[in-house]
Amino acid sequence: MNESLHPAASDHLPAFITAPGHTDVLMVVVGIILIAAVLGVGNLYLTLHTLPERMAHRSQKLQFEIVAVLGLLALFTHNHLFWVIGLLLAMVDLPDFGTPLRRIAGSVEKIAGEEAARTTEQAAAPPATVEGPDPKADAPKSEVQGHA
Numbered sequence: 001m002n003e004s005l006h007p008a009a010s011d012h013l014p015a016f017i018t019a020p021g022h023t024d025v026l027m028v029v030v031g032i033i034l035i036a037a038v039l040g041v042g043n044l045y046l047t048l049h050t051l052p053e054r055m056a057h058r059s060q061k062l063q064f065e066i067v068a069v070l071g072l073l074a075l076f077t078h079n080h081l082f083w084v085i086g087l088l089l090a091m092v093d094l095p096d097f098g099t100p101l102r103r104i105a106g107s108v109e110k111i112a113g114e115e116a117a118r119t120t121e122q123a124a125a126p127p128a129t130v131e132g133p134d135p136k137a138d139a140p141k142s143e144v145q146g147h148a
Contacts, residue, residue: 050135052083056090063094
């Protein structure tokens, strides 16, 4: 520093005090550290916030969507109960009822399709003649005459 020190100032000044008109290096360094800390903490918060969604990503589609909606509700409402519910739901493996039911439905449709094909084939085929006695021949004459 030059001779323009204030008369009440001590002879030894710390290194972070700058002369008038010069760049304050300490303020620039603290500003960079502050910006990096805010971005780092924000990144950590968002990574922690998406933990339930990343855990539920390997599960069923419906469970994943419910956990994702709970995560968004927790993010926008700042209600941590939604996040806790989403985390618990992501940790629980729900049984897969959809796949067996879809297989059953597919099998029933296949069976119904085969039966429908059989009935249409039978309807299209000429009626089979059955060899045997004529029911009108065995009936009494009065019944045959009454119906004629």
